[in-house]
Amino acid sequence: MNKKIDELKDQYYEDKDISDCELAEIEDRLEDLEEYIDLKHMQLVVDLLETNISYFLPHHGVFRPDSKITTLRVVFNASSKATSGLSLNDILYKGEILQQDLFSILLRFRQHTFVFTTDTSKMFRQILINPDHRDLQMILWKDSADGPVKTYKLNTVTYGTTCAPYLATRTIQRLARDEGENYPLAAAVTIRDIYMDDILTGSSDFQEFQLLQLELVGLFKKAGMSLHKWCSNAPEIYINFNT
Numbered sequence: 001m002n003k004k005i006d007e008l009k010d011q012y013y014e015d016k017d018i019s020d021c022e023l024a025e026i027e028d029r030l031e032d033l034e035e036y037i038d039l040k041h042m043q044l045v046v047d048l049l050e051t052n053i054s055y056f057l058p059h060h061g062v063f064r065p066d067s068k069i070t071t072l073r074v075v076f077n078a079s080s081k082a083t084s085g086l087s088l089n090d091i092l093y094k095g096e097i098l099q100q101d102l103f104s105i106l107l108r109f110r111q112h113t114f115v116f117t118t119d120t121s122k123m124f125r126q127i128l129i130n131p132d133h134r135d136l137q138m139i140l141w142k143d144s145a146d147g148p149v150k151t152y153k154l155n156t157v158t159y160g161t162t163c164a165p166y167l168a169t170r171t172i173q174r175l176a177r178d179e180g181e182n183y184p185l186a187a188a189v190t191i192r193d194i195y196m197d198d199i200l201t202g203s204s205d206f207q208e209f210q211l212l213q214l215e216l217v218g219l220f221k222k223a224g225m226s227l228h229k230w231c232s233n234a235p236e237i238y239i240n241f242n243t
Contacts, residue, residue, distance in 0.1 A: 033074055033141055036154070041125050042139070045151040051135040055088045057158070059139055076139070076160040088136055088161060095166025098173060102195050109193070112202030114209040116232035118216070120172075123197040124157040124164055126225045127171050137161075165196065175223050186215035199227070206234070213237055 036042040057076040078088040137154035157167045180187035193201040203209040
């Protein structure tokens with residue numbers, strides 16, 4: 001048992017030395033991780049030695065000055081090799097492709113008279129993962145430049161892991177099937193007209209078009225998710241959305 005603890009400690013400090021270098025690049029400017037804490041998307045690890053197996057995700061900031069929503073976002077590297085020589089992505093199952101191909105989605109999109117696109121806000125981060133698996137999503141962070149380095153673990157599906165697209169798509173499709181009776185139009189679109197976290201759909205009947213938007217908002221709200229970045233060739237849809 002003591003040998004196992006020592007091995008864990010050695011791996012922790014080796015990974016910590018690597019991550020500290022990357023941490024210094026973003027500690028003054030990355031506020032996104034503070035939001036992770038506020039929204040309970042990650043939690044503080046009080047005793048590292050309570051974990052049987054762990055993996056530390058290196059992370060860095062990506063600056064996008066042209067973005068209207070997030071100019072700086074955090075990116076996690078699940079392909080970084082650990083002391084074992086393997087990365088987290090090396091041992092994860094990718095999962096099958098559940099979404100339809102983009103070409104088919106775009107062909108259907110062009111058949112409609114009235115169309116809109118919308119995006120699922122923070123889709124991956126709205127989906128919790130099994131608590132037993134969260135030790136494989138540990139990160140190092142500090143609240144301020146002068147503060148101590150703390151260990152956290154991510155509680156939600158993490159962009160950068162090879163299985164993230166499958167887990168997110170599988171969750172959304174299950175939501176559509178579970179709530180399909182209450183939101184039939186939205187459920188069909190959720191199965192058929194979503195690519196990653198973007199919805200591209202519409203209708204040639206304007207009343208159905210408006211109802212579809214309302215159903216999609218209601219359907220995703222059932223899972224605690226929200227839709228944003230609306231874009232449409234029909235201005236009335238924005239009035240509908242604001243109400």
